[in-house]
Amino acid sequence: MRSAWRTLDGSTVRAVAVMCLSVLVIGASYGVTAHGAGLTWWQIVGIATVVLAGSSEFVFVGILAAGGAPILGALAGILVNTRNFGYGLAVGKHLPGGRGLLIRAHLINDETAALTTAERDPRRARAAFLLCGAGILVAWPAGAAIGAAMGGVIASPEALGLDAAFPALLAALAIPALRDRRTLLAALVGGAVALMLTPFTPAGLPILGALAGFAALEALRRPPKSVPGSVVECTVHSAEPRGTEFLQVDEAGLR
Numbered sequence: 001m002r003s004a005w006r007t008l009d010g011s012t013v014r015a016v017a018v019m020c021l022s023v024l025v026i027g028a029s030y031g032v033t034a035h036g037a038g039l040t041w042w043q044i045v046g047i048a049t050v051v052l053a054g055s056s057e058f059v060f061v062g063i064l065a066a067g068g069a070p071i072l073g074a075l076a077g078i079l080v081n082t083r084n085f086g087y088g089l090a091v092g093k094h095l096p097g098g099r100g101l102l103i104r105a106h107l108i109n110d111e112t113a114a115l116t117t118a119e120r121d122p123r124r125a126r127a128a129f130l131l132c133g134a135g136i137l138v139a140w141p142a143g144a145a146i147g148a149a150m151g152g153v154i155a156s157p158e159a160l161g162l163d164a165a166f167p168a169l170l171a172a173l174a175i176p177a178l179r180d181r182r183t184l185l186a187a188l189v190g191g192a193v194a195l196m197l198t199p200f201t202p203a204g205l206p207i208l209g210a211l212a213g214f215a216a217l218e219a220l221r222r223p224p225k226s227v228p229g230s231v232v233e234c235t236v237h238s239a240e241p242r243g244t245e246f247l248q249v250d251e252a253g254l255r
Contacts, residue, residue: 008127012115016128019111020135023054024143030057031147037065041148048144052137053109056081086211087113094125107133 027048034044039061051057056077063073087108094116095104112132119125178184190210197206 008124008131012119012124012128013131015115016132016135019115019132020139023111023136024139024146026054027140027143028147028150029143030054030061031144031149032151033058033065033147034061034144035148035151037061039064039148041145044148045141045145048141049137051077051081052106052140053077053081053084054140055110083211084108091116091125091129094122094129096126104130104133107137109133109136111136 030048031044034047034057035041039047047057047060059080060070060073060077063076064070087110088105091108091113095101107129112129115132116125116129119128178187194206194210197209201209
C-alpha cells in the first residue's frame with residue numbers, strides 16, 4: 001500500500017485538498033442551516049459523522065425546518081442516499097474485502113467516487129479513495145461544527161454563496177470525463193431527467209432520476225446479440241490453401 005501512495009501525482013493530491021476545503025465550507029453551510037432548524041451542536045456534528053452524506057443531511061434538515069416529522073426526514077434522506085449503491089458498484093472493485101470493508105463503505109460518497117473512477121490504475125484508485133475518504137471524514141464534521149458555532153451569527157448561508165461552491169467543484173471534476181461520447185450521453189440523459197423532475201419532486205429525488213443516464217450508458221455497452229442464421233466470413237488455413245470459406249451460424253454454433 002505504501003507504494004500505491006507514492007503513485008499519486010501532485011494533481012490528485014491537490015484535487016483532494018481542494019475537495020476537502022470545499023466540503024469544509026459546505027459543512028459550515030449545513031451547520032448553520034441545521035442550527036436554524038433547531039438542532040443542537042452535538043446533534044449536528046453527530047449526524048455529520050454518522051451519516052457522512054451532505055445531500056441526505058440537507059434534505060433531513062430541510063424537512064425539519066419546514067415542520068415535517070423527523071422520521072419522514074430520515075426516510076427522505078435514506079432515499080436520496082440510495083445513489084451510493086451505484087457509487088459502490090463503481091468503486092467497490094478497487095477496494096479489498098475483509099473486516100475493514102464496512103469502514104471503507106462508509107467513506108463512499110460523491111467526492112470519493114469522482115476521484116476514484118478518474119484513476120485507471122487500481123492501486124492509484126484505491127489510494128485516491130482512501131486519501132479523499134479520510135479527508136472528507138475530517139472536513140465534513142469539522143465544517144458542521146464551525147457552522148453550528150456560527151449559527152447564531154449568520155441567519156442564511158445562501159447569502160454568502162456557500163451553497164454554490166460544492167456543485168461548482170463537482171462540475172469541474174466531471175467536465176474532463178465528458179470527452180467520452182458515451183459518458184456525455186449519460187450526462188445529458190440524466191441531466192434532462194433531473195431537470196424535468198425538479199419542479200414536481202422534493203429536493204434530492206431528481207438526483208435519483210438522473211440515474212437514467214447510467215441506464216442509457218449500460219444499454220449502449222451491451223454487446224449485440226448474434227442473429228440465428230447469420231453468415232460469418234472466416235479463413236481456413238491448411239496445407240493446401242483453400243481461400244476463404246463461408247460458415248453459417250445458428251443457435252447450435254458453427255456448422
